[in-house]
Amino acid sequence: MSQGLIPATILTGFLGSGKTTLLRRVLTEAHGQKIAVIENEFGEENIDNEILVADTNEQIIQMSNGCICCTIREDLRVTLATLAEKRRKGELDFERVVIETTGLADPGPVAQTFFIDDEIAESFLLDAILTLVDAKHAQQQLDSRQEVRRQIGFADRLFLSKTDLVEPAEVEALVHRIKHMNPRAPIQKVHFGEVPIAQVFDLKGFNLNAKLDIDPDFLNADDHGHPGHGHAHGEDCGHDHAPGEACDHPHHHHHDDDVKSFVFRSTKPFDPEKLEDFLGAIVNVYGPKMLRYKGVLRVKGMDRKVIFQGVHQLMGSDVGPKWAEGEAKQSRLVFIGVDLPRELLEQGLEGCLV
Ligand SMILES: Nc1nc2c(ncn2[C@@H]2O[C@H](COP(=O)(O)OP(=O)(O)OP(=O)(O)O)[C@@H](O)[C@H]2O)c(=O)[nH]1
Numbered sequence: 001m002s003q004g005l006i007p008a009t010i011l012t013g014f015l016g017s018g019k020t021t022l023l024r025r026v027l028t029e030a031h032g033q034k035i036a037v038i039e040n041e042f043g044e045e046n047i048d049n050e051i052l053v054a055d056t057n058e059q060i061i062q063m064s065n066g067c068i069c070c071t072i073r074e075d076l077r078v079t080l081a082t083l084a085e086k087r088r089k090g091e092l093d094f095e096r097v098v099i100e101t102t103g104l105a106d107p108g109p110v111a112q113t114f115f116i117d118d119e120i121a122e123s124f125l126l127d128a129i130l131t132l133v134d135a136k137h138a139q140q141q142l143d144s145r146q147e148v149r150r151q152i153g154f155a156d157r158l159f160l161s162k163t164d165l166v167e168p169a170e171v172e173a174l175v176h177r178i179k180h181m182n183p184r185a186p187i188q189k190v191h192f193g194e195v196p197i198a199q200v201f202d203l204k205g206f207n208l209n210a211k212l213d214i215d216p217d218f219l220n221a222d223d224h225g226h227p228g229h230g231h232a233h234g235e236d237c238g239h240d241h242a243p244g245e246a247c248d249h250p251h252h253h254h255h256d257d258d259v260k261s262f263v264f265r266s267t268k269p270f271d272p273e274k275l276e277d278f279l280g281a282i283v284n285v286y287g288p289k290m291l292r293y294k295g296v297l298r299v300k301g302m303d304r305k306v307i308f309q310g311v312h313q314l315m316g317s318d319v320g321p322k323w324a325e326g327e328a329k330q331s332r333l334v335f336i337g338v339d340l341p342r343e344l345l346e347q348g349l350e351g352c353l354v
Pocket of ligand 1: 013014015016017018019020021022102103132161162163164165190191192193292294309310311316
């Protein structure tokens with residue numbers, strides 16, 4: 001490895017697969033190491049900010065309003081270049097970078113950034129692409145979502161989350177299927193992100209030749225949108241549209257065209273019982289379409305934030321930190337899914353407010 005290159009790790013995996021849970025564990029365990037984290041969330045609200053414990057050793061950089069593999073890939077390039085420059089000038093101190101992609105990201109173009117841009121290639125070394133696979137939902141996701149297949153195909157190491165929720169035989173069948181898709185990457189079970197740091201960093205796992213097998217155009221910066229190569233969506237779609245806005249490129253599947261997100265906000269507190277009943281009923285009916293939902297809630301009778309989140313029918317909540325001094329006590333809930341019953345959700349949630 002050339003001296004002075006900053007190791008970078010791409011953390012990927014479908015919506016709700018456990019990326020933030022793993023990252024949080026790693027950041028807690030990596031005490032002493034200074035890690036710059038680039039967080040990219042689908043949807044306009046950054047809830048992961050609230051979930052990740054950011055102590056002073058970490059630089060958490062948020063990149064919202066679009067997906068880094070697509071509409072805001074240039075932002076990723078600029079963010080990385082700025083990080084490297086600040087480090088060179090001594091304005092920022094960190095040893096490595098972790099990029100947490102959105103659950104809908106194709107890791108191909110994200111990884112590509114490290115090779116096709118000279119400035120980035122001179123400062124960073126892509127260490128590995130790590131992919132989280134949700135043992136509870138992966139079979140169904142693999143059937144329906146090409147992003148998941150790409151994330152698994154591109155992985156240098158695979159972490160299987162939520163094996164506690166399924167029978168061992170199901171885990172075995174999933175492992176079998178994944179191995180078939182990516183025989184190179186070691187597969188490892190992780191329970192709520194518990195993984196030794198040595199299995200996450202400095203893997204020197206990124207193998208360019210293997211990526212070129214999956215994607216012969218991997219290093220072609222200008223070869224936009226080449227249908228027929230099995231891309232989840234094109235590298236940079238090359239179309240003019242606002243960040244975060246769907247691109248209607250006709251040639252290939254584009255995640256923005258079927259998955260949508262919206263945010264519900266209110267300064268009124270929620271009645272916890274009403275909310276639980278309502279959401280319980282909603283996920284019973286619409287669970288399959290609800291790919292991911294999460295939020296920070298203001299709840300009646302609680303002086304702390306409630307962090308609420310779910311994936312399909314599985315949901316849960318945790319008591320979060322206290323509201324900061326002077327912080328507006330506002331609930332923010334993000335829903336990500338396919339054909340979400342937005343009006344029903346908004347009206348229902350309004351009805352759960354005190
Ligand atoms: N039962 C179980 N739940 C888990 C495990 N790992 C993560 N979860 C839960 O799964 C949910 C999603 O986890 P996150 O870490 O937020 O997933 P993510 O991939 O960061 O989600 P997005 O970034 O929103 O796509 C949370 O409620 C976690 O507590 C696990 O090993 N077992």
